Amino acid sequence: MDADKQLQLTADTLRIGDWIYHPDLLKLEQGSDSVKLEPRVGQLLLFLARHAARPMSREELLAAVWPRRVVGDEALSSAINKLRKAFGDDRQNPTYLETIPTIGYRLIAPVEAMTTKSEQNIGAETRTDNSFAKMLRRPWATSFTVIGVLLATLLAIVLLRPGEKAEPTESVVGELTGLPLKKPTLLILPFANLSTDNTQDYLADGIVEDVITDLSRIDAVRVLARSTSFTYKGKPTDPQLLARELGISHLIEGSMRKSGENLRITARLVDTVTGQNLWSQRYDRTVAEIFEMQEDVARNIVNALSLSLTGEQLTRVTAPPANSFEVYDLYLKGRQALSQRTAEANMRAQDYYRHAILLDPKFSRAYGGIAVALTRYANKGWSDTPKVERDLALHYAQKAVELDPDSPYAYWALGFTHLYRHENAQAADAVRKALRVAPSYADGLSLLAQIYNYSGQSEQALELINEAMLINPLYSWDYLFNLGWAHYTQGEYEKAVKYQRLALERNQYATYARLVLAASYTALNLPGEAAWQVEEVLSYHTNMSIRFLKEETPIQLASGRTKQYLEHLRIAGIPEE
Secondary structure (H helix, E strand, O other), X not given: OOHHHHHOOOXXXXXXXXXXXXXXXXXXXXXXXXXXXXXXXXXXXXXXXXXXXXXXXXXXXXXXXXXXOOOOHHHHHHHHHHHHHHHOOOOOOOOOEEEEOOOEEEEOOOEEEEOOOOHHHHOHHHHOOOOHHHHHHOHHHHHHHHHHHHHHHHHHHHHHOOOOOOOOOOOOHHHHOOOOOOOOEEEXXXXXXXXXXXXXXXXXXXXXXXXXXXXXXXXXXXEOOHHHHHHHOOOOOOHHHHHHHHOOOEEEEEEEXXXXXXXXXXXXXXXXXXXXXXXXXXXXXXXXXXXXXXXXHXXXXXXXXXXXXXXXXXXXHHOOOOOOHHHHHHHHHHHHHHOOOOHHHHHHHHHHHHHXXXXXXXXXXXXXXXXXXXXXXXXXXXXXXXXXXXXXXXXXXXXXXXXXXXXXXXXXXXHHHHHOOOOHHHHHHHHHHHHHHOOOOHHHHHHHHHHHHHOOOHHHHHHHHHHHHHHOOOOXXXXXXXXXXXXXXXXXXXXXXHHHHHHHHHOOOOHHHHXXXXXXXXXXXXXXXXHHHHHHHHHHOOOOOHHHHHHHOOOOOOOXXXXXXXXXXXXXXXXXX
């Protein structure tokens, strides 16, 4: 029987294997156990249930759960991992969700529709178009309504249970360091876009990213990283709850409204201990005055925190990024496109950056942006002439530093470019300069840790990644990857396995996390586990080989530790050619 007909989604609940799923409550139940799902995760489960036993491609799932939105594979992988965690499923021996290499996923548990209301009690609910089930049967007509219902449900859960985290985040930092946060610690939340045009999100996000980067230059304050900040985008927040979760002492939040050439920005600085507003301001200006607004916000935050800066330090923090709003706008659009991690989006980003450079040949950030874009384009295998892209990238990155030798981003771009030219020493030198300019630059700390790992210097990598995790407590999978890799090179294979498995829970297509995991299993004399990880890598990275690792990744072969890594991978089954 067709799965869509079988499920007849007028039912209130579904039985999926040993679990009961309540779509309207976004809740799974098994006996006394109960697991709440995020809205997108709940949508994904319902869609898979409607097509139970059928292989579903990643493209189909992305289109169904994230309609009209450009998201990467990582969003889907993360949602799948959360479902597996909710079911307690084993990815290698699944009873609920099966991975089909190079294709997608399949719900293999039996699915049964359950009706908990009698037909007479359903009444008008089934005769109208307001039921959750009917909305999901017509996603092409009501997707915005569905999203609104899901967000409202999530908001209700948060409001009814204010003391409970929606999804507890495992933190490795306390276990590893036990270090208190001695400096004032600041979280800058994404500004709400109150414009009628939702496409203006990139501008609100860009303003916040710039304030984060600018304040990271101040050694007397620790500023949490962008990825931690943007975890809270669009979510209700409680300053004192955030203080307990993240160890922050201060919080900045605000909003932006753009209408034609007019721009309104509001911002406030909150002491999370007392809940007191230390500073707040509303600006009504034109877009041409955006840099003056950003400068005033940064200056007032510095004053409210009673930070003592020299005139030179204050100038660095408040310097305008470009010579006009038009140029800055092009740069922000390029940054947004580059974050999408596809070949087409990368090309769009390059075009935005080139246009910005034409309008302002002295705009350092655009040179750094195009350097990163070109390096990624070559490194991802999208280019037929990777050497040309890497040479151009180095030219642009060096120009970025020449134009603004006080820019942490320019040095980061130079370090990133050198690394994927296999120039590890130059890469490390460039990123160290970025950190001298901006000591709280989490992305700089993370990149330098990665460089040290590629160079076999695990002790330095561990120190840096621990500090990066303090600044970025809601860290992404790559922080865990670097942590696990450092433990591997120190011979601490059990810890390496632990952190690489955590990394894969957040991104199951993290190829290099699988490789380090395979090497660690080999070192622990677990050949079956190692071979399984290698098989997974080869299922979607068909040209993976020892030769590829030597030629395309910046591993320094002179290090005995990296030679051991390659030997472990040979034993695990990575082919030589």
